[in-house]
Amino acid sequence: MVAFILKRLGAGIVLLVAIAVLTYALLFFSGTNIARNILGDMATDEQVALKQAELGLDQPLFTRFFGWAGSAVQGDLGTSWFSSEAVVQALATRLPVTLTLVIVSMTLVAVIATLLGMAAAVKGGWVDRVVQVGAVIGDAIPGFVLAIILVTVFAIQLGVFPAVSTISPGAGAAAWVASMTLPVIAIVINYVTSSAQQIRSAVIDQYRRDYVRTLRSRGISEREILFRHVLRSASPAGLTIISLQFIGLLGGVVIIEQIFALPGIGPLAINATALGDIPIVMGVVLVTVTVVIIVNLLVDLANGALNPKVRVS
Amino acid sequence: MSESEALTATAVHPEAVRVPLWRRLVRNPLGVVALVILALVALGAIFGPLIAPFDQNFATITDTLAPPGGEHLLGTDSAGRDVWSRLLYGAQLTTLSALLCAAVAIAIGLPAGLIAGYYGGAFDASANWVTSLLMSLPGIIVLLSVRAVTGPSVWWSMVVFGILISPSFFRLTRTAVQSVRGELYVDAARVSGLSDARIIGRHIISVVRAPLIIQAAIVAGVAIAVQSGLEFLGLGDPAKATWGVMLNEGFRNIYLAPQLLLWPVLAIGLTVGSLVLLGNALRDALEGGQRTQGRRARRAVTSGGRAVMAAGSDAVPSASVTTNLRVPRTGMPRRAPRDLSVPAAPADHLLEVSSLAIGYPRQDGSMRQVVHDVSFAVDRGEVLGIVGESGSGKSQTAFAILGLLPPEARILGGSVAFDGTFTVAPGEDRVSPVRIGELRGKRISYIPQEPMSNLDPAFTIGAQLTRPMVAVLGIPKAEAHERALDLLRKVGIVDPARTMRAYPHEVSGGMAQRVLIAGAMSCEPDLIIADEPTTALDVTVQAEVLDLLRAMQQDLQVAVILVTHNFGVVADLADRVVVMNTGRVVESGPVRDILRNPQEQYTQTLLGSMLVGKEPMTMLTKGGRS
Numbered sequence: 001m002v003a004f005i006l007k008r009l010g011a012g013i014v015l016l017v018a019i020a021v022l023t024y025a026l027l028f029f030s031g032t033n034i035a036r037n038i039l040g041d042m043a044t045d046e047q048v049a050l051k052q053a054e055l056g057l058d059q060p061l062f063t064r065f066f067g068w069a070g071s072a073v074q075g076d077l078g079t080s081w082f083s084s085e086a087v088v089q090a091l092a093t094r095l096p097v098t099l100t101l102v103i104v105s106m107t108l109v110a111v112i113a114t115l116l117g118m119a120a121a122v123k124g125g126w127v128d129r130v131v132q133v134g135a136v137i138g139d140a141i142p143g144f145v146l147a148i149i150l151v152t153v154f155a156i157q158l159g160v161f162p163a164v165s166t167i168s169p170g171a172g173a174a175a176w177v178a179s180m181t182l183p184v185i186a187i188v189i190n191y192v193t194s195s196a197q198q199i200r201s202a203v204i205d206q207y208r209r210d211y212v213r214t215l216r217s218r219g220i221s222e223r224e225i226l227f228r229h230v231l232r233s234a235s236p237a238g239l240t241i242i243s244l245q246f247i248g249l250l251g252g253v254v255i256i257e258q259i260f261a262l263p264g265i266g267p268l269a270i271n272a273t274a275l276g277d278i279p280i281v282m283g284v285v286l287v288t289v290t291v292v293i294i295v296n297l298l299v300d301l302a303n304g305a306l307n308p309k310v311r312v313s
Numbered sequence: 314m315s316e317s318e319a320l321t322a323t324a325v326h327p328e329a330v331r332v333p334l335w336r337r338l339v340r341n342p343l344g345v346v347a348l349v350i351l352a353l354v355a356l357g358a359i360f361g362p363l364i365a366p367f368d369q370n371f372a373t374i375t376d377t378l379a380p381p382g383g384e385h386l387l388g389t390d391s392a393g394r395d396v397w398s399r400l401l402y403g404a405q406l407t408t409l410s411a412l413l414c415a416a417v418a419i420a421i422g423l424p425a426g427l428i429a430g431y432y433g434g435a436f437d438a439s440a441n442w443v444t445s446l447l448m449s450l451p452g453i454i455v456l457l458s459v460r461a462v463t464g465p466s467v468w469w470s471m472v473v474f475g476i477l478i479s480p481s482f483f484r485l486t487r488t489a490v491q492s493v494r495g496e497l498y499v500d501a502a503r504v505s506g507l508s509d510a511r512i513i514g515r516h517i518i519s520v521v522r523a524p525l526i527i528q529a530a531i532v533a534g535v536a537i538a539v540q541s542g543l544e545f546l547g548l549g550d551p552a553k554a555t556w557g558v559m560l561n562e563g564f565r566n567i568y569l570a571p572q573l574l575l576w577p578v579l580a581i582g583l584t585v586g587s588l589v590l591l592g593n594a595l596r597d598a599l600e601g602g603q604r605t606q607g608r609r610a611r612r613a614v615t616s617g618g619r620a621v622m623a624a625g626s627d628a629v630p631s632a633s634v635t636t637n638l639r640v641p642r643t644g645m646p647r648r649a650p651r652d653l654s655v656p657a658a659p660a661d662h663l664l665e666v667s668s669l670a671i672g673y674p675r676q677d678g679s680m681r682q683v684v685h686d687v688s689f690a691v692d693r694g695e696v697l698g699i700v701g702e703s704g705s706g707k708s709q710t711a712f713a714i715l716g717l718l719p720p721e722a723r724i725l726g727g728s729v730a731f732d733g734t735f736t737v738a739p740g741e742d743r744v745s746p747v748r749i750g751e752l753r754g755k756r757i758s759y760i761p762q763e764p765m766s767n768l769d770p771a772f773t774i775g776a777q778l779t780r781p782m783v784a785v786l787g788i789p790k791a792e793a794h795e796r797a798l799d800l801l802r803k804v805g806i807v808d809p810a811r812t813m814r815a816y817p818h819e820v821s822g823g824m825a826q827r828v829l830i831a832g833a834m835s836c837e838p839d840l841i842i843a844d845e846p847t848t849a850l851d852v853t854v855q856a857e858v859l860d861l862l863r864a865m866q867q868d869l870q871v872a873v874i875l876v877t878h879n880f881g882v883v884a885d886l887a888d889r890v891v892v893m894n895t896g897r898v899v900e901s902g903p904v905r906d907i908l909r910n911p912q913e914q915y916t917q918t919l920l921g922s923m924l925v926g927k928e929p930m931t932m933l934t935k936g937g938r939s
Binding site: 018023026027139142143209224232233247258259270274285289292 | 457571
């Protein structure tokens with residue numbers, strides 16, 4: 001078990017390093033003159049050259065990367081070139097907003113999708129039709145378009161929710177709930193039916209297995225077959241679906257945050273990439289990839305707990 | 314719509330590909346609507362710049378945020394530019410860049426998938442590693458970083474997104490190729506001297522072509538959504554009109570002129586929706602050949618990726634393969650009240666099957682009958698063999714007695730009575746879930762054919778043996794545990810305690826079958842139905858399991874129905890035999906009479922096919938059966 005976790009963590013770190021190198025190299029070859037961007041058009045060429053030397057932009061790629069990586073492994077991701085805010089600080093104030101949004105939404109999606117998917121598989125009828133039609137509609141409407149519609153109708157026209165987030169450092173729980181409700185609804189609507197559809201397929205797939213018939217022949221009740229056997233065997237597939245959705249949402253949330261004016265990672269990433277603020281961009285990439293690695297590790301561990309075959313190998 | 318959905322979206326049966334596609338597609342109203350919308354978008358994209366009344370950036374500064382109507386069909390934006398013209402220009406750039414994205418994804422995913430699927434090996438392993446790397450990247454963050462490098466270029470971001478989404482084509486191709494690589498016609502092509510390149514070109518491309526088109530439609534939809542999303546964030550090129558740039562412009566003026574949002578939202582929503590619906594319609598059309606029931610069923614088969622039902626049992630009608638699964642709502646038999654409206658059944662025999670007929674509904678509403686007018690009886694302690702080839706209806710009859718027919722099966726006539734209770738009363742069209750629920754597991758039990766697939770892989774053998782005893786007999790868990798150990802010892806397992814702790818994948822097939830026999834015996838039933846109990850086992854193990862069955866039967870004096878295609882097994886175990894062919898009873902009687910003196914041509918053929926090239930059964934003719 002420990003060996004398994006260590007192995008997966010090792011693979012995760014390799015992935016993290018590979019992506020860090022790749023991103024850093026990409027940004028190195030970016031054409032923008034960052035020092036000029038920072039100082040503005042009025043600065044003289046000497047001032048620009050001085051700034052470049054100060055930021056180390058005149059150094060070759062390897063010197064710069066290892067300088068950055070050397071501090072990064074000690075937990076120092078540098079400071080923003082534009083706002084002089086420490087990158088760790090910038091991430092620490094914004095990450096809770098993004099993670100709250102993503103985790104609350106995905107938890108709701110997982111619970112609702114599991115219930116809907118199970119009901120659709122077992123009962124059929126109208127629940128099944130709702131899931132089927134909903135999955136097609138959910139696929140067909142881009143998530144951010146749905147979010148724009150929601151914000152236009154409920155925040156701007158009806159004024160039920162604030163159109164601009166009231167989350168700030170030290171804001172109370174009420175501000176969080178008011179600001180998060182509409183984005184969470186937008187995400188849940190967008191993701192829930194397609195997840196439910198896939199969980200439905202996973203449940204049906206298990207019901208078709210021979211062992212279910214044998215369990216019935218042994219006098220085990222339908223309820224026990226569903227909750228103890230079918231659901232358990234279908235859950236690895238369900239977990240994989242939810243984790244893929246989670247990774248997708250980690251990117252998609254950037255747009256959602258912009259629409260609902262939430263002070264999460266999204267606006268930070270957008271500004272930093274537009275300006276060429278490399279320390280911030282690297283910080284955002286590291287954080288998101290780390291979250292992805294943690295999620296994948298948790299899913300692997302859960303699958304191991306659910307499936308004895310995985311546990312042994 | 315997100316990247317992950319596109320990555321998990323398509324799974325198409327390779328064998329369903331060679332079907333006249335377009336004719337099926339235009340029969341689907343949603344598919345037609347999607348095609349019409351996409352045709353209009355394509356026309357707009359091709360001729361847009363020619364028919365647009367204004368240039369995309371021509372601004373009338375005195376006429377900003379004009380309402381629709383008059384000179385400006387859809388009004389003007391905050392810079393006084395004509396919305397309709399910009400929408401037309403936008404159609405071109407938006408669709409072209411989406412096509413670029415799909416093309417890049419196919420250009421990477423298809424060859425990589427072909428090579429990985431056809432040759433496997435090191436390339437397959439490394440391609441899979443890259444695939445999982447790409448799939449664990451949060452797409453938008455990567456695209457934002459790319460934008461920092463390349464500036465606001467639609468083309469670059471779509472090329473990169475094409476790379477990011479190429480795993481969806483890679484996986485699709487790889488799976489499809491792997492499934493046909495082992496097919497006989499591919500082997501035949503190889504033997505006849507065709508080069509690998511020609512085999513891939515001729516036989517394999519044709520299999521993946523249709524699924525690729527479906528996936529391309531879906532990916533193009535995702536690409537438009539992602540690209541508009543980026544531009545909506547203000548990362549697009551402001552000098553070029555695209556739908557995403559217009560969305561951004563509209564969102565910034567949401568308080569002043571919310572209608573500016575409407576047009577790009579409509580354009581994006583309709584186009585992306587049509588692409589997804591077209592993909593779905595294509596997929597449905599592809600599966601049309603296999604369709605027997607409604608749309609829901611087809612989707613179940615696609616997304617589940619497998620449609621295996623009752624593996625190994627004969628005569629599973631095609632209907633059951635695609636039908637939506639539905640568990641009967643009266644699923645809690647032991648709590649349900651006793652059904653008093655059903656008359657008491659005759660109790661002359663332990664089990665009496667009278668004129669039983671079973672059918673499955675066809676798509677057109679008629680019935681496909683698989684069992685016709687089958688009658689037989691089983692007495693206490695008696696072993697009845699039901700013999701027939703695949704498709705003879707013998708397994709259907711057995712499952713009807715157990716009440717384990719697929720949910721769409723219908724009893725078309727006759728009755729089944731067990732010890733004075735009708736499980737199928739005359740006139741009923743299904744096995745009563747209440748009445749069979751009181752018997753199943755307790756008095757009637759079942760030994761399946763394929764031992765491994767009939768144990769739940771997630772539970773230990775001990776848990777699977779003790780749980781039915783606790784549930785059915787109501788004994789404490791500790792007592793059930795002791796009884797399970799005892800049973801395992803009786804079925805000849807050397808180290809019962811260790812086997813109890815093992816998971817099904819940790820034991821051999823023969824051992825798993827012993828466990829299943831122990832499970833069937835565990836609640837001391839009056840009747841055991843064994844469906845080809847030795848067919849899936851090695852020959853040496855077969856003999857051992859047959860010996861075990863005989864010993865257990867004589868020990869417990871339990872009645873057994875032995876369903877098999879093998880007269881040897883019947884001769885070994887059965888007292889009486891029923892021979893079935895194409896759903897009908899051909900002949901029945903004591904086993905020695907039938908073996909010695911078969912009356913019917915079919916029985917003679919069946920016996921003959923078994924006896925060809927073998928020693929005559931002298932033991933039987935001398936009456937020396939033990």
